[in-house]
Amino acid sequence: MDTERAELQHWVRISDWVIANASYQHDDLDLCQHQDASQLHLFPTPPASSYVMQRDSSPSKKRKTTAPGTKDGDVFMSPVRQGPGLAEDHDRTPTSHASFNLSTLNYQLPPHPAVSRSTSSRQSQSSASSGRRSTSPAKRTQNLRYLEKPVLYMALEDDANQQLPMDVTSLYDRIYDITVDHYCFLPHQVRSQLNSLTGRKLRDTWFTNDSSQDASPDQTELDALREIERDARECMRRGSCEGAWNVDVHAPLLKLAMAPYTEIRREVVTSARIASPFLPQTDVGVDVESKMIDFALILESLTDSVRAAVSSQPKDRQFINQTPYVSIQHSPIAVSIETKTAGTAEEGRVQLGVWTAAWNKRIRALLQQQADPIVSLPLVLVVEHEWKLFFACDRGDRLEIIGDMSIGDTKSIIGLYTILAVLRELADWIRATFEPWFRQTLASVTRTE
Incomplete structure (x- = not known):
């Protein structure tokens, strides 16, 4: 006893x-920076016994689920985990794996x-106390349904052409051909090399019908993809941080994919903050905490038209996107891309949701009283090797983010060619659909001013 x-x-x-x-916050340690061990904030040694256990003399009361320091009913705060069967709370304190529950x-x-909030939340509180509007952190995709214009993540249905808006149905069909049917996405000129690399005789329908006799461009591209594959495998082996994956894998792959398109550029937007006027709000008027993403595919052929359209706007709105980031001030964002390491896909979906809601709010402000739906936007979420595609669709009173589609991976050469082919289909869609819609939108804005 x-x-x-x-x-x-x-x-x-x-x-x-x-x-x-x-x-204790694991993200307080930047694993991408070398720090002296004495500077790291480690757990203190467990204390000696100082509490005396007492048996309850009365039935226990149900514990209040709101963490101290938070507002009751705040849908943008993480729910407290109370038992089996509830959704996993990724921010909760780890529990013991002992055979019995304390x-x-x-x-x-x-x-x-009280459990302290993240660094960004503490900064938001500090800003609010000094005169800024308060913000509420969105931690889960379900929270986004409580925005003033709700953002709903929807599963892609079997008959996606009935679900998606007309402006992305042909894009979806072509991507389905590539990712599911593996139709016509590998360069014919390097067929023998790919058969050798995979140890298989790949099907004829997988290859393009390019009759060009010059194999050097395709060979150069194959060499570049193999280097990216090696770097991706090395990032996985080392357990590299998100920044390392971006530098060694994602950025080179995106740049290679956009090489044939002079008017479309891959832009790093990790420092592009959402402008205050376009921060999404909850249905009770509280700004949602700003979210940033990693990359964007931007259109550069409309710079003059964009500059003319935004020049008469207030000083805090003289940019075309939801961010004043100078590098893309006059270049519309056509595709948004968020990258993550393992276990953080939900956070990535939230970031894409808030970012896209802000873009939609900015374009709606530009259109003023026009009620026509805003063009759909492809969104890409990358978690280590795996690439997923979503479609952000404006339904007037809400935004639906429909997906996801698996569009390849960086752990195999065939997976890399799949990503490359899909990214180029996205670029073709930017040319054929996104650019004409934006050009027409800018013309209508100029006429009404």
Whole structure:
């Protein structure tokens, strides 16, 4: 009996120590920077036993689910995990994998300290207290349905052509041909090399019908893709951070894909913050915390028309996108791309949702009283090797983000060619659909001013 009691005391002390350090943030350690070990904020040593366990003399009360320091009913705060069967809370404090649950023991533990928010949330609170509007952090895609213009993530239906707007149905069909039917996406000039690399005799229908006799461009492209494949495998092996994947894998692949398109550029937008007028708001008028993404495919052929359209706008709105970031001030964003490492796909979907809602709000402000739907936008979410495609569709009173489609991977040469082919289909769509829509929109804005 004494042994059992001693073991319980031991687990309670550990539980108390974990709870007391619940505010520890793994993202406080930038794994991409070399730091002296003395500068790292590590867990303190577990404290010695200082609490005396007491048996309850009355039935336990249901614990309040709102974390201290948060507002009751705030849909943009993470729900507290209360038991099996509920959605996983990725921000909760890790729990012991012991064979029994401490919460089932009939003992009183010390009160839980308030769990601190992330660094960005603390900064938002500080800004609000100094006169800025308060912001609310969106942590899950379900939270986005509570925006003033709701953002809803929807699964792609079997008959996607009935679900998607007309401006992206042909794009969807071609991407389906590439990713599902593997039709006509590999260069014919390097067929023998690909058969050798994969150890297979690849099907005729996988290859293009290019009759060119010059194989050098295709060979150069194959060499570049093989280097990206090696770098991607090395990033995975090393457990590299998001920044390393972006530099070594994603940026080179995007640049290679856009090489044939002089009017479309891959832009790094990791520093492009959403402008205050275009921050999405909740349905009770609170600004959502700003989210940034990693890359964008931007259109550069409309610079003069864009400059003319935004020149008469207020000073804080003289840019075409939802961000004043100078590099893309007069270049419309056509495709938004967010990259993540393992286990953070949900965060990436939230970032894309907030970012796209802000873009939609900016374009709607530009259109003023015009009620026509805004052009659909392709969105790409990358998690390590895997690339996924979504379609952001304006339904007037809401935004639907429909997907996802798997569009290749960076762990195989065939997967890389699949991504390359899909990215070039996106570029063709920018030329054929996005640019004409934007040109017409700019003309209508100029006429009404």
